[in-house]
Amino acid sequence: MPSYAQAGAILSIDLAALVDNWRRLGSGAAVVKANAYGLGIEPVARALATAGCRTFFVAHIHEALILRQWLAEPTIFVLHGPPPGTEPEFTAARLIPVLSTLDQVAAWRAHAAGQNLGLLDAALQLDTGMTRLGLSPADIETLGSEPWRLEGVRLVLVMSHLACADDPTHVMNEAQYRAFATARDCLPPAPASLAASSGIFLGPQWWFDMVRPGAALYGVNPTPGEPNPMAQVVRLQGKIIQVRNVDSPQTVGYGATHRVAGRGRVATVAVGYADGYPRSLSNRGSGFLGTVRVPLVGRVSMDLVTFDVSAVPETLARPGGMIDLIGPLNPVDAVAALAGTIGYEILTSLGQRYHRRYNFEAG
Numbered sequence: 001m002p003s004y005a006q007a008g009a010i011l012s013i014d015l016a017a018l019v020d021n022w023r024r025l026g027s028g029a030a031v032v033k034a035n036a037y038g039l040g041i042e043p044v045a046r047a048l049a050t051a052g053c054r055t056f057f058v059a060h061i062h063e064a065l066i067l068r069q070w071l072a073e074p075t076i077f078v079l080h081g082p083p084p085g086t087e088p089e090f091t092a093a094r095l096i097p098v099l100s101t102l103d104q105v106a107a108w109r110a111h112a113a114g115q116n117l118g119l120l121d122a123a124l125q126l127d128t129g130m131t132r133l134g135l136s137p138a139d140i141e142t143l144g145s146e147p148w149r150l151e152g153v154r155l156v157l158v159m160s161h162l163a164c165a166d167d168p169t170h171v172m173n174e175a176q177y178r179a180f181a182t183a184r185d186c187l188p189p190a191p192a193s194l195a196a197s198s199g200i201f202l203g204p205q206w207w208f209d210m211v212r213p214g215a216a217l218y219g220v221n222p223t224p225g226e227p228n229p230m231a232q233v234v235r236l237q238g239k240i241i242q243v244r245n246v247d248s249p250q251t252v253g254y255g256a257t258h259r260v261a262g263r264g265r266v267a268t269v270a271v272g273y274a275d276g277y278p279r280s281l282s283n284r285g286s287g288f289l290g291t292v293r294v295p296l297v298g299r300v301s302m303d304l305v306t307f308d309v310s311a312v313p314e315t316l317a318r319p320g321g322m323i324d325l326i327g328p329l330n331p332v333d334a335v336a337a338l339a340g341t342i343g344y345e346i347l348t349s350l351g352q353r354y355h356r357r358y359n360f361e362a363g
């Protein structure tokens with residue numbers, strides 16, 4: 001990782017805010033897939049485990065094996081289940097697969113039978129209407145009517161995922177809720193989980209035995225359209241490396257898409273789309289220098305981005321000064337909206353060229 005002095009931007013991750021968010025979300029499981037949504041799986045999972053989190057979800061077995069290196073005790077669920085042939089790696093690292101197809105169920109049962117280890121833990125993912133990952137209603141009926149298919153397997157969780165939980169008025173929510181109840185009735189009794197970040201805010205009826213928040217832990221608003229109940233976790237401060245004083249009409253950046261009409265000042269920051277700062281923010285985004293909004297002007301290029309700092313005193317807008325690319329006044333959801341995407345994508349795109357600072361102090 002670049003040092004503070006070397007880096008073009010400083011990414012600060014407030015682990016105390018993260019832990020506060022986890023508590024606010026019910027102190028259940030934590031989803032730390034995709035390198036903890038780009039924030040760094042090791043520091044994030046350690047902070048949560050220290051706070052008492054005992055259950056983690058990742059997408060891939062490879063992520064689970066990395067997590068297991070640091071956390072010996074907690075339960076780790078692997079959402080994608082075992083790719084064929086990796087079943088022994090699951091048992092060796094005490095990972096719990098989330099099984100989504102009858103083939104995966106069969107492979108896990110065969111593994112359990114071959115192991116002589118007694119019952120092997122597994123979770124089942126049920127497709128209740130998202131048509132993405134999970135056992136179909138027909139698969140669930142098959143499992144219900146042919147119980148031998150789960151011989152040797154201890155069901156520790158049945159789960160499903162909501163497609164539209166960020167819209168509490170959406171008819172899909174109730175439909176999926178009912179489909180989940182119907183599916184559970186077919187299966188042996190097991191603890192249940194339905195709600196991710198937004199589902200938690202649909203109300204206690206949706207919590208079942210375990211909630212699975214990801215994005216909200218990291219400060220993304222789980223209730224779009226309403227004030228964000230979560231604390232901000234991420235701040236990204238880009239360093240100004242040059243300020244151009246313009247005194248005659250000039251264009252800025254690739255494609256000459258922005259024109260400075262007369263006098264003005266343009267600050268260049270050493271961050272670009274190669275760092276996950278979206279090119280779609282070209283001529284649309286903004287940063288903050290202190291509390292002053294500075295419009296992003298011209299195109300975002302690979303390693304650089306330019307801001308109009310004419311409104312900021314020269315003593316502030318100078319090389320070495322910092323512009324909040326994500327900060328208290330332009331939080332991750334606001335940046336995402338301007339970029340035409342969602343906070344999830346902004347976080348998981350955060351680049352590797354930042355100096356990362358993990359801040360245990362609140363505030």
Ligand SMILES: *Cc1c(COP(=O)(O)O)cnc(C)c1O
Pocket residue numbers: 031033079160161195196197198212213214215216
């Ligand atoms: C990613 C994921 C989550 C977490 O979702 P958020 O919206 O980030 O809280 C929970 N469950 C499943 C199955 C997922 O894929």
